[in-house]
Amino acid sequence: MTDITSLTLTELVKNIKVKKLSSSEITKAFVERSEKSKDLNTYITEEFSSAINKAKKFDEKPNFDLKLPGIPIAVKDLFCTNGVKTTAGSKILNNFIPTYESTVTQNIWDQGGILLGKLNCDEFAMGSSNETSFFGNVQNPIDKNLVPGGSSGGSSSSLAANLTPVTIGTDTGGSIRQPASFTGTVGLKPTYGSCSRYGIVAFASSLDQAGPMSKNVKDCSLLLEVISSYDPKDSTSIEFKRNNYSKELTNNIKGKKIGIPKEYRVEGMPNEIEELWKKGIEYIKECGAEVVDISLPHTNYALPTYYIVAPAEASSNLARYDGVKYGFRTKGKNLIDMYEKTRSDGFGNEVKRRIMIGTYVLSSGYYDAYYLKAQKVRRLIKKDFDESYGKVDAILTPSTPSSAFKIGEKTNDPISMYLNDIFTVPVNLAGLPAISIPAGFDNEGYPLGLQIIGKAFDEQTILNIAYSMEEKINFKNKITDWWIK
């Protein structure tokens, strides 16, 4: 039999249900491989022995009606987990153990999932390479010293390296889709309001969404089905009819209209990305869908808008980490001194940079010129999408303007780092769902992804398009296990 850890979620669930595999066997397999993969530095907190115990318990009294029966899953360390340290990749929370569970993770445990551990991420999800984590860089299993993307870099790396069958990330400006693209995996950011934000360490409240990351589209649809729920504890959660995404998944997309936005042809974009996009268009046509040229005229303004709105919200959201109530504290001579020392020592540079940008754009005298204007542009960006969706059912773009880059390559150039999010941030600003699927390789053999953006609450359509393209693309990740000695 093939290695358990290389099986997809759907295959694992099937094997458990027909009693070919037990939860213990599966969990042990992932634990063992995770133990051998410490060089990737994907885990911040390992829950291996507890996971094995839970698997044993599951096997004693299995419930096969659940959607994730006894399946071990590691999650991004931005989700609060009851009794398990939750750091958000930051020193300021490096001793924080929540007494509560995020709604999204609770949904997973309620369906039989078992927590394997907490995965590395950029500090407070601020970053595109996982290099801002207090707990160090994460290696991309694709190649040594390659970033796994960010901020859900621990998640994408673990997934691609078969340390977890599926995982969840959070996506504020591309933090699920970009790392998925960099590791040859599938990542979906749901419509804003689909997945509860309750218990997720907040970065930018009006943009943050949790979402599934998986090895294929079928797994992605199953995990989305589990985590998406209306939650009265989150005032921005939306009540709408959620599909049985995996059951309703179909590769029949005949007659669907797919928009190709000309504004995503950016200057300096590598030729291989352009080629990939063209290939994607061909696949879509082969699947029987119709391709339509569209325009999203305000795309250019998305990145600057994002880098005003997100830091503004973050500067306020992160004010609670002040050393008073929980988390890290540096002693001070007085209250102000304690604040300054705690926050200076507790936050990393990227987080400080964004707090300062956010504080600046909200300051009196600058508010109108920055924050208010950004909100207006945000509405225009959303309007662009709304108008296009009068003509098309979904939109196809590249996921990122480049493949994964080397560790350290962009750390001293924040603008170039920010530019990596250029195709993903408009989606967050508009609150839309989007999925990134692996679609090919660059000249180095590094994976490249395509992004399918959908109408609000229409995750099913983009999953279906992704599913049908996946068959055509037939992508196979090239991973050599170079980190296992």
Add this chain to the structure above:
Amino acid sequence: MTKNNSEFIITRENKNYEVVIGLEVHAQVLSNSKLFSSSSTKFGAEPNTQVSLVDAAFPGMLPVINEFCIKQAIKTGIGLRAKINNKSVFDRKNYFYADLPQGYQISQYKYPIVGEGKVILDMPYGQKEIGIERLHLEQDAGKSIHDVDPENTMVDLNRSGVALMEIVSKPDLSSPEEVNIYIKKLRSIMRYLGTCDGNMQEGSLRADVNVSVKQKGEDKLGTRCEIKNVNSIKFMQMAIIYEANRQVDLLEEGKNIEQETRLFDTKKNETRSMRTKEDAHDYRYFPDPDLLPLEVTDEFIDSIKADIPELPDEKKKRFIEKFKLTPYEATILVSDIETSKYFEEVIKDSDVKLSTNWITGELFALLNDRNLEISNSPISAKNLSKLINLIKNGTISGKIAKTVFELMIDGDKDPEVIVNEKGLKQQSDPKELEKLILKIIEDNEEKVKEYKSGKDKLFGFFVGQAMKASGGKANPKLLNEILKNKLSK
């Protein structure tokens, strides 16, 4: 409407200064749970026992609006005859403090739930209208305690997240007395509505007081100073008098008044600078992305309107028209909802005039003496009503009634029972009285002679003697008649 002689004027060498006052009243919403969490709001609990994860701002915790608090704010807005806004927005007011766990207070900045309204004050010199600028909802902060530990500040988060209504007046108040009446009126309206208990000792009602001065007749407003967080009417008045005089003195010395925030030191009776405009916080207000804009439909507002009880102004009008009370009496009786309820209960079966006098006289004196609210009155409305009927139907005199009243206090006794037990029934039988009077005439021949020879003043002596002989129970009117009749023979 204000008459000149009633103004609060500060005089310095022929120059007269007027004071301009605006209040920002913070009224705690009467609600069992907090504005954005389900924690209890009960006063006086052990520190940090009424704190949810939301109140303590744990990572990933989100606010969820308490609909009851929204209704309470709208109700109050209706009581202030104000515009209720169909759409309002919760903003974050960002600043760091140890008792502010989120690092921001959720408040309403640009779009409050309630817009302009007004409050009518009954001043001795007539009615005065005070404009209301707005009412908005916001979270209270926790409490920093500096005197428990010598080195550390302790924080109690029980209040953190409790719903407050900030009621901002226009700068229409012009004397400490108007401030007194204004606060009492606001308190009265909110107690009628059940939206705030108005308990100043427990901090349910506090105010920031804005004070400026200008020369009399001048149109332009002076530079104002804001006195933060004053928690009693007396202190507000003291602070205003001190602050207005301080500002006048500065102007007289040719100095400028600096716009600043000040604190009132209740021990020294003075205001002190807390921070100047330059050090003012930049609160970086922006809409709270965790909360959607608050939208209320007209139907929702109308359904709340249907629940609004008769308010003090309307009740006063009714009391004057229906019961023929004087405006003064009506004002007193409606000022507190419990008083008005008590009054209406008493007059259900009793004479209005007598009831009014007894409630505002004897009963108020008793409550005042024992520092009691009328809701805890030792004498129930039912028994007071009985007492008044005993006076009205001649069973006892007003004087005896006072004795009975005293006896009723302990245990809310039935006055009819007291009168029977103690034999205090008024002597109204003319034959009995005649017998008694004849005896007195007989015993005081000399005095009778003097009276008859023109010494009219002696009539009082005979009344006194007869009253004494009756044990104070003689019907005074009847006694007078018979006595006059007998003495003239």
